[in-house]
Amino acid sequence: MTKLVQFGVIARNFSSSSAMQAAIKNVTVIGGGLMGSGIAQVSAQAGQNVILVDLSPEVLAKSQKSIGANLGRVAKKMYKDKPQDGEKFVSESMARIKTSTDPAEAAKSADLVVEAIVENMSVKHKLFSQLDGVAPNHTIFASNTSSLSINEICSVVKRKDRFGGLHFFNPVPVMRLLEVVRGAETSDATYKSMMEWGKAVGKTCITCKDTPGFVVNRLLVPYICEAIRLYERGDASARDIDTAMKLGAGYPMGPLELADYVGLDTNKFILDGWHKKYPNQPLFNPIPLLDKLVAEGKLGVKAGEGFYKYDKK
Ligand SMILES: CC(=O)CC(=O)SCCNC(=O)CCNC(=O)[C@H](O)C(C)(C)COP(=O)(O)OP(=O)(O)OC[C@H]1O[C@@H](n2cnc3c(N)ncnc32)[C@H](O)[C@@H]1OP(=O)(O)O
Ligand SMILES: NC(=O)C1=CN([C@@H]2O[C@H](COP(=O)(O)OP(=O)(O)OC[C@H]3O[C@@H](n4cnc5c(N)ncnc54)[C@H](O)[C@@H]3O)[C@@H](O)[C@H]2O)C=CC1
Structure with missing residues (x-):
């Protein structure tokens, strides 16, 4: 059942992308998990009208909570x-967030669509090709992908000039960075709108080319993977690896805690995708222990267990 709750539609159909991109006020966030709920929150906090979409009503209820x-x-x-x-701030921000289980319907009134669904190219392709047919011409599409190519994701849409990467960090309300990624065909107007929107939702924006992992993950993911390999070899305990990096290198979380926090499934999706693409890069080789934990459903904090055990939320 499609449920799109009281939403003020702004129907603006620009005939083409142009330097006339108006300020973004209406954001549709697709994927109501870890990242999508944070993106919806910071957008609403900043005064944007938000539709948060997930296929699962249970996920939407959990996100709202x-x-x-x-x-x-x-x-x-x-x-x-x-x-x-x-x-008042809480109730007004919450009132700006509507929820929906229908991505196509929710995209019809968006100035910006931010996709934060599973890290899988074919699932993202299916979503964006569906949205391209229904969203207004002026709507900018952005992906929050951690590791996939923006050019490859946007290959299925016609609006390649109105497509880019908006890569947030977990937990979104706390982490101050936003990576703004220009694809090969992202227009200057789209890039400018994405940068302005990032600032408007309170983030410091940096720009990066469409390169694997952009800046942060290209450095962070191999580091996390090396820590998993160290643990897998039995060189040190999980606690000692994490303590070492917190006290010896000043990180707020150790690498194994961070892997659990990001989600071991997401870590695995990233690594598998890069290994497939760059089979000769040893840093991207599969890690049997990571594969085992994911196969056992030990996905980290969200599942109640990963390298450590957690109270299930
Ligand atoms: C995979 C990818 O594609 C990219 C990624 O995201 S990679 C992951 C990037 N993220 C990181 O590296 C996170 C590293 N960890 C940290 O920075 C910190 O451990 C942390 C901010 C998560 C928690 O910090 P902490 O000091 O251990 O816990 P805590 O005291 O609960 O929180 C610190 C502050 O953040 C706030 N906070 C924590 N989580 C929050 C949330 N979800 N929403 C709002 N506020 C939150 C707390 O209220 C607290 O605020 P004050 O200090 O002002 O009181
Ligand atoms: N976990 C992390 O720390 C970070 C993840 N990312 C990226 O953000 C994206 C989402 O990651 P998470 O929020 O961690 O995942 P998650 O698993 O917490 O949430 C994904 C949500 O998308 C929903 N979904 C799947 N297909 C859908 C569809 N077709 N339409 C609507 N909803 C759909 C699922 O029901 C799920 O609730 C991924 O691309 C990931 O790589 C980016 C930065 C950090």
Whole structure:
């Protein structure tokens, strides 16, 4: 059943992409998991009208709950001495987020679509080709992919000039960076709109070419993988590896804690994709222990177990 709850539609059909890109006010976020819920939150906090889409109503209910709780944390800090203003901030931000289980319907009123679904090229292709036929001409499409090529993702759409990467970091409300990725055909107007939107939702934007892992993941993922290999070889315990990198290198989390936090499935999707593409790069070789944990459903924090055990949320 399609459920698109009270949403003010702005129907603007620009005949083509142009330097006339208007400011983005209406954002459709597709994928209501770890990343999509954070992207919806920071957008709503910044005054944007948001539709958060997931195929699963249960995921949407869980996302709304966690967004409410996280907005509460933000409000506590922002309105320390004015709790009533904090409550207003939370309720107004929440009211800007509508939910839907129908991506196509939700894209019809978007100035910007940010996709944050599973890290799988064919699933992303299926989604974007469907959306390309229904979204208004002026709508910019962006992917939050961790590791896939923006040029490859956008190969299925006609609006290649209105397509780019907007790569957020987990947890989205806390991490201040946004990587803005220009594909080969991303227009100047689209790039400018994405940069302006990133700033408007409170992020510091950096620009990167469409290169595997962009900046952060090209450095971070091999580091996490090396830590898993170190542990797999029995060179040190998980706790000691994490303690070492926190106390010896100043990281806020150790690499195995971080792998659990990102999701071991996402780590595996990234590594498998790169290994397939660059089979001669030893840093991207499969890791039997990672494969085993994923096969056992030990996906990290979200599953209650990965390298460590967690209370299930
Ligand atoms: C895979 C990819 O494609 C890319 C990626 O995302 S890679 C992963 C990138 N992320 C990282 O590297 C995260 C590394 N870890 C950290 O930075 C920190 O451990 C952390 C911010 C996650 C938690 O920090 P912590 O000090 O251990 O915990 P905690 O005290 O609960 O939180 C710190 C602050 O963040 C806030 N916070 C934490 N999670 C939050 C959330 N989901 N929403 C809102 N606020 C949150 C807390 O309220 C707290 O705020 P104050 O300090 O102002 O009170
Ligand atoms: N986990 C992380 O730390 C980070 C992940 N990313 C990227 O963000 C994307 C999402 O990752 P997560 O949020 O971690 O995944 P997740 O597994 O938490 O959430 C993905 C959600 O997408 C939904 N979904 C799948 N197909 C869909 C479709 N066709 N239409 C609508 N919803 C659909 C699923 O039901 C699920 O709720 C991936 O591309 C990932 O690589 C980017 C930065 C950090």
